[in-house]
Amino acid sequence: MKKCIACGMPMREPSEFALGDTSKDYCVHCARPDGTMQSLEEKLKSMTAFIVRTQGLDGQAAESAARSQMARLPAWQGQLREG
Secondary structure (H helix, E strand, O other): OEEOOOOOOEEOOHHHEHHHOOOOOOEHHHEOOOOOEOOHHHHHHHHHHHHHHHHOOOHHHHHHHHHHHHHOOHHHOOOOOOO
């Protein structure tokens, strides 16, 4: 099992990989329609929205949580500070 380098999601099935390509290191949720990986800004925006939607945090708290989580992931190492 691989984990997405951009969001940490476990990827088990081909449908969970970008474009169904199991050689990719990022998931379908971190891919643009053409299969390329989202930018840091795109991923931060979508992860913040996901946290607001699923955990009920306000926007600022959700962005802080997203930054903290993303700072630990391989795709964003050294690009984000936690919090």
